[in-house]
Amino acid sequence: MARAFAGSASMRRLAQITAGKKAGTLTGHIRLLAQPTYQRLLRTEPLFRRLIPVLCLVFIASIAVYRVLELSYDYQDVELQARDEIALIASVLSARIGSEESELPDVGYRSALQRVLADALPAGATSEGRVILVTDPSGLIVASAPLQAEYEGQIIGDIFGPAQPLTVFGARAGVLTINKDSGSPALATVHHLNGRLGMVAVMQPEKDIFAEWRGDVSANVTLFVGTATVLLVLVYGFFSQATRAEQADEIYAATRGRIDTALTHGRCGLFDWDLARGRVFWSASLYDLLGREPKDDILGFAEISELTHPDDIDLYALAESLLSSGDTTVDRMFRMRHANGSWVWLRARGEVQIEPGRGEPHLIGICIDVTEQHELAEQSRTADLRLRDAIETISEAFVLWNADNELVICNSNYQSLHNLPETAVRPGTPYAKVMAAARNSHITTIPARGPAPVAGSNASYEAQLDDGRWLQISERRTKDGGFVSVGTDITALKRQEERLMESERRLIATISDLRKSRQTLEMQAQQLVELAEKYAQEKTNAENANRAKSEFLANISHELRTPLNAIIGFSDIMDKGMFGPIGSSRYAEYCRDIHESGTYLLNVINDILDMSKIEAGRMDMSVTPLDAATVADEAIRIIRAPAQEKMIEVTCDVPEGLVIAADRRAFKQVLLNLLSNGVKFTPESGQVRLTASLRGGMARFEVVDSGIGIRKVDIERLAQPFVQVENQFTKTHKGSGLGLAIARSLVELQGGALAISSVPGQGTTVAFTLPLAQEAHAA
Known part of the structure; x- marks a missing residue:
C-alpha cells in the first residue's frame, strides 16, 4: 500500500x-x-x-x-506464588522441628539442631535465595540453612527490624516485606515453636524472587x-x-x-502537429490568444483550417511540402480568427522531429501573437509617408543622415539646391557619393568631420551661393548619432544687414568725437591708479615695520630670558643657602627681592614673546581631542597657591567626559591667564569660579570672580596688546597687560571666541568657547 x-x-x-x-x-x-x-x-x-x-x-x-x-499480572502471580511457598516451607519446618525438639541432647545442642534442620528441609526449600533461621526463646539465632555464619549469634529483631509484627504475631502475621527502605528488600514469615526453641523464620530476597520475571x-x-x-x-x-x-x-x-503563466503573459503558445495523422496539440495559452475556452488538448486538422485565413497559409500544402521536401524548419506569419470575429496575426516557428520508436514526424514549435507588431509596422509605414509629405511642404532645404553617414531622407528643395539626380537621393546612399554628384557641395558640412557635437546641440553658419544668394545652414546631431541639416534662404536678411552696416559706419564718425573726452577721463583714472599704488606700497611698508617690530620683540625677549634664568637661579640658591649662610638677614631679603623681580620680569618677557609669536604667525598649534576636566584641574591646582595667600576661594565645575578639540598647552595657558587675572583683581576673602557647559556644538567656559569689576567703556579696550585700564601712575596691580590679549588670540586660533562682561564693584565674567571634539571631527 x-x-x-x-x-x-x-x-x-x-x-x-x-x-x-x-x-x-x-x-x-x-x-x-x-x-x-x-x-x-x-x-x-x-x-x-x-x-x-x-x-x-x-x-x-x-x-x-x-x-x-x-507483565504486571505476571509480577503479581510471581509474588503470590513466592508468598505461598515461603508460608508452606515455614509450616512444614515448624511442624518437623517441633516434633523433634524434645529429643535434642543438651551436649552438642546446636550441632544436633543444625542436623535436625537439615533433615527437616523439604526439597528445594533453600533454592532461589531462600534462607531459614531458627532462634531460641530470646530471639537469638542458633541455626540456619543454608549455613549463614553472619546471621548466627544475632538477634532476629536486628535483621527484621524493631517492632516487627512477624516476631510478635508469628504465623498470624503471614508473609510480609522486610527492609523496604534498604537496598535489598525481602519477603519473610515467622512461626513460633515450643520448648527450648523460639521461632523458625523463612525469608527470600525480592531480587531472587523476580529474577526470572525481570x-x-x-x-x-x-x-x-x-x-x-x-x-x-x-x-x-x-x-x-x-x-x-x-x-x-x-x-x-x-x-x-509557471509555463502556462509565462506563455499567457508572453502572448504565445506551444503546438505539436502530428503530420502523419493530422492531429495538433494546443496549449491552453493558444486558446487564450484566440479568446476561446480550452475544450481539449488535441484538435483535428479540419478544426485548425477553419480558423486560419485562406489567403495567408494552406496547412495541407504546408504538410505536403514538409513531408516531400525534407525541410525541418518552419517560420510563417498568418492570421487566425478570434472568438469575437477579428483576426489575430500569429508567427509560427517550429522544427520537424521524428518521434523515437515510431518514426512518425511531428512539427513542434511555438506560436507568438504579433498583432501589435504588425499594427506598429503599418503605423510606421503610414508615419513615414506623412513625414515625407511634411518635409516636402517646408520651404527650406532639408536633409537627414544616419550615424553611418548615409542618406535617410531629403526633400526636393535640397535636391534642386545641389542639382542632384534621382539616383543620388535614394535612402542609404553614402554621403561621399551624394556630394560627388552635387553642385554647391562646399556649403554642406561633412557630418563626421571633427568631434561629434553633443546630441541635441545646435550649430549654425551662413554660406553664399554662386548666384549671389545667401543660405542660413542649421545643423543638429540626433540622439542616435545621425545628422540633420536645414538650409534657409536669408538673402533679404543679408541685404538688410548691409544697410545696417552702412548706418553703423556713419555712427562711427560721431563716436570719434566722444573718444577725446574719454581719453581725458582715462588720464584722470591713471592718476587715481598711481595714488592707489602708492597707498598699497605705504601699507606694505607699515606691515613690514610691524612684522619687524614683532620679530625684534621675539628676538630680544629670547636674549633677555637667558640672563634672567641665571639671575633667578642664583638668587634662589642664595635665598635657600644651599652653600651656607650669606650673613646678614638683609642680604637674604635682597636675594628674595631679586628672585621675585626676576621671576616677574621673566613672566613679562614670556608674555611678550608669546604675543610676538602670535602676531608674527609663528605660534604652533596641535589641536587634538582633549579632556577639559583634566586640564582644568591642573590649572586650578596651580592657581590655588597664590589664591590661598589672599584667602580667595577657587572652585571648578567642569563636567567629566567633556572632550574638546584644542591645543593642550594653549588651553591651559588661557585658563591660567584668566584665573590669575581673577585672583589678581579680587580682594581678600573673595571667590573665583570656573564653569563649563554645552552651547550648540561648542563648549562654553566661564571664569567668574567677585573682584573690582570693569567699566563698560573700558571693556572695549581690553584684550588688546599692552592695554590696561589703569595708567602707569595710578595702577595698583603689576602686569604687562598681555594676559587677556594672549588668551583671546589663543582662543581664536583654536576656532573659538572670547567675550567679557562686568559690573563695577560686583565682579567680572570672562567667557570663551571652543569646539567639541566630535563636532570638529565631523567638520
Missing part, C-alpha cells in the same frame, strides 16, 4: 499525459470508467497519507499497553522496541515517499502553472 501511494505522482502525470493526448490504451469508454476512479483515489490519498501513520502509532501503543498489563521483561522490551522500530521505520519510509511524491506533484503543477 505504501508503494502504491508513494507512486501517486507518477500515476497523476501518466493520467494527465494520457488524458491530454487521447492515446491508445485509455480512450473511449475505458477513459470514462477509469478517470472517475482515479480522481476518487486522488481525493482520498491525503486522508490515507495521514491515517496510516496514526493507525501504526495506535497499533504500537496497543501492543505496549497489552504487554505492560500482562528476564521476561527485558526480552519483552527488546522485542517491543525492535518491532516498534521496524514499524516506525516503515511509517517514516512511507511518509517520506508520500511527501516526496506530493512535492513532485506540487513541483510539476507549479512548473506547468
Whole structure:
C-alpha cells in the first residue's frame, strides 16, 4: 500500500499525459470508467497519507499497553506464588522441628539442631535465595540453612527490624516485606515453636524472587522496541515517499502553472502537429490568444483550417511540402480568427522531429501573437509617408543622415539646391557619393568631420551661393548619432544687414568725437591708479615695520630670558643657602627681592614673546581631542597657591567626559591667564569660579570672580596688546597687560571666541568657547 501511494505522482502525470493526448490504451469508454476512479483515489490519498501513520502509532501503543498489563499480572502471580511457598516451607519446618525438639541432647545442642534442620528441609526449600533461621526463646539465632555464619549469634529483631509484627504475631502475621527502605528488600514469615526453641523464620530476597520475571521483561522490551522500530521505520519510509511524491506533484503543477503563466503573459503558445495523422496539440495559452475556452488538448486538422485565413497559409500544402521536401524548419506569419470575429496575426516557428520508436514526424514549435507588431509596422509605414509629405511642404532645404553617414531622407528643395539626380537621393546612399554628384557641395558640412557635437546641440553658419544668394545652414546631431541639416534662404536678411552696416559706419564718425573726452577721463583714472599704488606700497611698508617690530620683540625677549634664568637661579640658591649662610638677614631679603623681580620680569618677557609669536604667525598649534576636566584641574591646582595667600576661594565645575578639540598647552595657558587675572583683581576673602557647559556644538567656559569689576567703556579696550585700564601712575596691580590679549588670540586660533562682561564693584565674567571634539571631527 505504501508503494502504491508513494507512486501517486507518477500515476497523476501518466493520467494527465494520457488524458491530454487521447492515446491508445485509455480512450473511449475505458477513459470514462477509469478517470472517475482515479480522481476518487486522488481525493482520498491525503486522508490515507495521514491515517496510516496514526493507525501504526495506535497499533504500537496497543501492543505496549497489552504487554505492560500482562507483565504486571505476571509480577503479581510471581509474588503470590513466592508468598505461598515461603508460608508452606515455614509450616512444614515448624511442624518437623517441633516434633523433634524434645529429643535434642543438651551436649552438642546446636550441632544436633543444625542436623535436625537439615533433615527437616523439604526439597528445594533453600533454592532461589531462600534462607531459614531458627532462634531460641530470646530471639537469638542458633541455626540456619543454608549455613549463614553472619546471621548466627544475632538477634532476629536486628535483621527484621524493631517492632516487627512477624516476631510478635508469628504465623498470624503471614508473609510480609522486610527492609523496604534498604537496598535489598525481602519477603519473610515467622512461626513460633515450643520448648527450648523460639521461632523458625523463612525469608527470600525480592531480587531472587523476580529474577526470572525481570528476564521476561527485558526480552519483552527488546522485542517491543525492535518491532516498534521496524514499524516506525516503515511509517517514516512511507511518509517520506508520500511527501516526496506530493512535492513532485506540487513541483510539476507549479512548473506547468509557471509555463502556462509565462506563455499567457508572453502572448504565445506551444503546438505539436502530428503530420502523419493530422492531429495538433494546443496549449491552453493558444486558446487564450484566440479568446476561446480550452475544450481539449488535441484538435483535428479540419478544426485548425477553419480558423486560419485562406489567403495567408494552406496547412495541407504546408504538410505536403514538409513531408516531400525534407525541410525541418518552419517560420510563417498568418492570421487566425478570434472568438469575437477579428483576426489575430500569429508567427509560427517550429522544427520537424521524428518521434523515437515510431518514426512518425511531428512539427513542434511555438506560436507568438504579433498583432501589435504588425499594427506598429503599418503605423510606421503610414508615419513615414506623412513625414515625407511634411518635409516636402517646408520651404527650406532639408536633409537627414544616419550615424553611418548615409542618406535617410531629403526633400526636393535640397535636391534642386545641389542639382542632384534621382539616383543620388535614394535612402542609404553614402554621403561621399551624394556630394560627388552635387553642385554647391562646399556649403554642406561633412557630418563626421571633427568631434561629434553633443546630441541635441545646435550649430549654425551662413554660406553664399554662386548666384549671389545667401543660405542660413542649421545643423543638429540626433540622439542616435545621425545628422540633420536645414538650409534657409536669408538673402533679404543679408541685404538688410548691409544697410545696417552702412548706418553703423556713419555712427562711427560721431563716436570719434566722444573718444577725446574719454581719453581725458582715462588720464584722470591713471592718476587715481598711481595714488592707489602708492597707498598699497605705504601699507606694505607699515606691515613690514610691524612684522619687524614683532620679530625684534621675539628676538630680544629670547636674549633677555637667558640672563634672567641665571639671575633667578642664583638668587634662589642664595635665598635657600644651599652653600651656607650669606650673613646678614638683609642680604637674604635682597636675594628674595631679586628672585621675585626676576621671576616677574621673566613672566613679562614670556608674555611678550608669546604675543610676538602670535602676531608674527609663528605660534604652533596641535589641536587634538582633549579632556577639559583634566586640564582644568591642573590649572586650578596651580592657581590655588597664590589664591590661598589672599584667602580667595577657587572652585571648578567642569563636567567629566567633556572632550574638546584644542591645543593642550594653549588651553591651559588661557585658563591660567584668566584665573590669575581673577585672583589678581579680587580682594581678600573673595571667590573665583570656573564653569563649563554645552552651547550648540561648542563648549562654553566661564571664569567668574567677585573682584573690582570693569567699566563698560573700558571693556572695549581690553584684550588688546599692552592695554590696561589703569595708567602707569595710578595702577595698583603689576602686569604687562598681555594676559587677556594672549588668551583671546589663543582662543581664536583654536576656532573659538572670547567675550567679557562686568559690573563695577560686583565682579567680572570672562567667557570663551571652543569646539567639541566630535563636532570638529565631523567638520
